[in-house]
Each structure stands twice: as C-alpha cells, then as structure tokens.
Amino acid sequence: MKSTNNPEFSLVIPCYNEEAVLPMLATRLLKCLNDLKISWEVIFVNDGSKDRTFELLARLHHEEPRFKVISFSRNFGHQSAISGGLAYTTGNTVGVMDADLQDPPEIFGDCLQKLHEGFDVVYAVRRKRKESLPKRIAYNLFYRLFRFMAESEMPLDSGDFCLMSRRVVEQLKKMPECNVLMRGLRAWVGFRQTGLEYERDARRAGSTKYSFWKLVQLARDGIFAFSTMPLKLATYMGFCAVGFSILAAIFVIAWRLIGFQFMGHSAAEVPGWAGIVVGMLFLNGIQFLILGFFGEYIGRIYTEVKHRPRWVVAETLGVDVQNQGAEQRACGQVD
Ligand code: UDP
Ligand code: MG
Numbered sequence: 001m002k003s004t005n006n007p008e009f010s011l012v013i014p015c016y017n018e019e020a021v022l023p024m025l026a027t028r029l030l031k032c033l034n035d036l037k038i039s040w041e042v043i044f045v046n047d048g049s050k051d052r053t054f055e056l057l058a059r060l061h062h063e064e065p066r067f068k069v070i071s072f073s074r075n076f077g078h079q080s081a082i083s084g085g086l087a088y089t090t091g092n093t094v095g096v097m098d099a100d101l102q103d104p105p106e107i108f109g110d111c112l113q114k115l116h117e118g119f120d121v122v123y124a125v126r127r128k129r130k131e132s133l134p135k136r137i138a139y140n141l142f143y144r145l146f147r148f149m150a151e152s153e154m155p156l157d158s159g160d161f162c163l164m165s166r167r168v169v170e171q172l173k174k175m176p177e178c179n180v181l182m183r184g185l186r187a188w189v190g191f192r193q194t195g196l197e198y199e200r201d202a203r204r205a206g207s208t209k210y211s212f213w214k215l216v217q218l219a220r221d222g223i224f225a226f227s228t229m230p231l232k233l234a235t236y237m238g239f240c241a242v243g244f245s246i247l248a249a250i251f252v253i254a255w256r257l258i259g260f261q262f263m264g265h266s267a268a269e270v271p272g273w274a275g276i277v278v279g280m281l282f283l284n285g286i287q288f289l290i291l292g293f294f295g296e297y298i299g300r301i302y303t304e305v306k307h308r309p310r311w312v313v314a315e316t317l318g319v320d321v322q323n324q325g326a327e328q329r330a331c332g333q334v335d
Pocket of ligand 2: 098100102203208
C-alpha cells in the first residue's frame with residue numbers, strides 16, 4: 001500500500017453542522033499536525049450539514065490544500081461519515097476524531113509512537129468525561145453491557161477516537177455491513193491493539209449532534225450487530241419459565257392433597273386467580289420482548305440485503321473519488 005505520494009498520516013473528521021467550532025479546530029490541527037514533523041492530510045467529511053460548514057471547509061481547503069473535503073448529499077449519520085472518510089484516506093497511518101475538540105489531537109504523537117512499537121490500533125480510553133451525570137451513567141452502563149454481550153473482545157470506554165495502521169483500515173473498508181458501530185468493527189478486526197488513557201473535554205463550541213434517540217439507536221446497533229445473546233435469551237427464559245411452572249404445579253398438587261394453609265388459605269377456597277393473571281402478564285411480557293429481539297435482527301437483515309450505498313458523495317475538494325476503489329455498498333439506518 002505504501003506509495004511515495006501518500007502522506008504518512010491521514011486524519012478523518014466527520015462534521016455535521018460544525019460551523020461554530022471549525023475555525024478553532026483548523027488552528028489547533030495545523031499546529032499539532034505540523035509538530036508531528038511528518039506528511040499529513042485531513043479528510044473532513046461534511047455529513048449533509050445545513051449550516052455554513054461546507055463553505056468554511058472549502059475556504060480551509062483553499063488556504064491549506066492538505067485539508068481535503070468530502071461532502072455527502074445528505075446526512076447519513078456519524079458512523080457512515082467515518083466509514084466514508086476512511087474509504088478515501090491514502091495515509092499509511094489513519095486517525096479518526098470528532099470535530100468538536102472533545103478529544104485532544106495532540107495525543108496523536110503518542111499514538112504514532114505506539115504504532116511504531118508494533119501496534120496496529122491505538123484507541124483512546126476516556127479516563128474522565130466532562131459531561132452531565134445521566135449521560136456519564138448511560139455511557140458507563142452501555143460499555144459494560146456491550147462488552148458482556150459482544151462475541152469478540154471489546155475495550156471499555158473507548159470511542160471512535162483512534163489511530164490505525166493501513167492494514168486495519170483496508171480490513172474495515174472490506175466490511176460489507178450497513179448498521180455499523182465503528183469501534184466494534186475496529187475491535188473485531190484484531191491485530192495488536194492497545195489503549196491510551198486521556199481526559200475527555202467538553203465540546204468546545206456548538207451543541208451535540210446526538211439526540212437521546214440517536215444515542216439509543218447507536219447502542220442498539222452496537223448490541224444487535226455484535227451479539228446474538230438476546231436471541232439465546234429466549235431459550236434461557238423459556239427454560240426458566242418451564243422449570244418454574246413445574247415447581248408451581250408440584251406445589252399446587254401438594255397444597256390440594258395435603259391440605260395445608262398457604263398465606264392464610266387452603267387450596268379448596270381457590271383464591272389464586274390474581275396469581276394466575278400476574279403470571280400470564282409476566283409470560284406475555286417475555287413473549288413480546290423476545291418478539292422485539294427478533295424484530296431487531298430481521299430489520300437489520302432487511303437493511304443489509306438491500307445493498308444500498310452507505311453514503312452518496314455530492315462534492316469533493318482535493319480528494320480523487322475515482323482513485324480510491326472504495327466500495328460504497330451498504331445502506332441507511334434501521335428504524
Ligand atoms: N456527526 C456527524 N453526523 C451526524 C452526527 C454527528 O458527522 O449525524 C459528527 C459531529 O459533527 C461530530 C461527531 O460526529 O464531529 C460527534 O458528534 P457529537 O460531538 O455531537 O456527539 P457527542 O460527543 O455529543 O456524543
Ligand atoms: Mg462530541
């Protein structure tokens with residue numbers, strides 16, 4: 001893959017309505033990328049922004065041609081924007097970061113050092129988050145649940161902020177799926193991976209582009225794309241329900257035959273209808289839950305089989321779309 005024209009380092013930055021933070025981001029990037037003393041390019045992915053993001057990116061590109069831009073035809077979502085950006089990188093090492101400067105680009109220096117030591121992926125691990133308490137609790141729970149359920153080894157508290165070798169990026173480009181959680185795929189690829197601790201800042205300007213429901217969607221994609229445990233849960237719950245009903249049947253027969261008092265009543269009084277209703281509701285609830293799990297998988301199978309492109313490029317600045325061999329198959333979101 002190594003070519004003399006390729007930069008040593010490519011950085012992918014998805015941007016959705018980020019006009020407020022772009023000037024600050026460009027200044028900080030220029031300083032820290034030049035400090036790395038290697039050749040670099042930045043691929044900004046304009047994910048269908050409705051504000052002046054594209055205009056500002058175009059200006060940045062004209063001032064500094066190593067700032068390159070891919071502009072999508074509409075908003076395809078953060079994860080698709082990362083996949084799209086990765087597909088057009090040419091660097092021998094590739095970084096991913098958000099536009100809002102929550103993650104310090106200065107640590108790419110240390111990440112590059114680790115890559116030279118022989119690692120293929122260096123992901124940043126958040127030591128502290130400067131976010132609201134409910135958001136921190138939700139993230140904490142999600143990462144632990146995700147790790148428990150995922151069928152491959154997943155690191156805790158690491159997002160999309162990372163540095164990867166070219167061979168990992170080439171593997172990611174081959175991944176055919178649409179409902180992606182990049183950090184999950186990255187872990188799935190394997191090779192030598194390591195974490196680097198850092199403190200996550202608050203967003204520098206503008207507001208979050210993730211609504212509560214978008215975060216829930218991301219969490220669902222993560223869990224249902226990397227685990228079949230919810231399907232197995234149906235079997236376990238079925239076994240438990242059957243086991244419980246056998247025990248209950250033995251108890252009821254004994255209650256009737258021996259004639260002892262249970263909660264102040266004998267079996268002959270037949271006071272148990274409330275218990276039956278509660279039991280039925282419980283089992284119905286389980287059935288609906290399991291049907292929901294089936295729905296989650298079937299919905300995802302449906303989006304995958306449509307084979308739609310995962311993004312549509314409207315415009316590029318400084319990026320040769322023809323040259324990348326980026327196979328853009330896949331699709332939109334399940335919902
Ligand atoms: N983003 C994107 N498309 C979207 C939503 C977000 O490209 O549909 C980008 C956004 O511009 C930012 C990154 O993804 O660079 C992370 O978004 P944000 O900081 O709003 O998420 P949070 O940190 O609040 O979870
Ligand atoms: Mg952010």
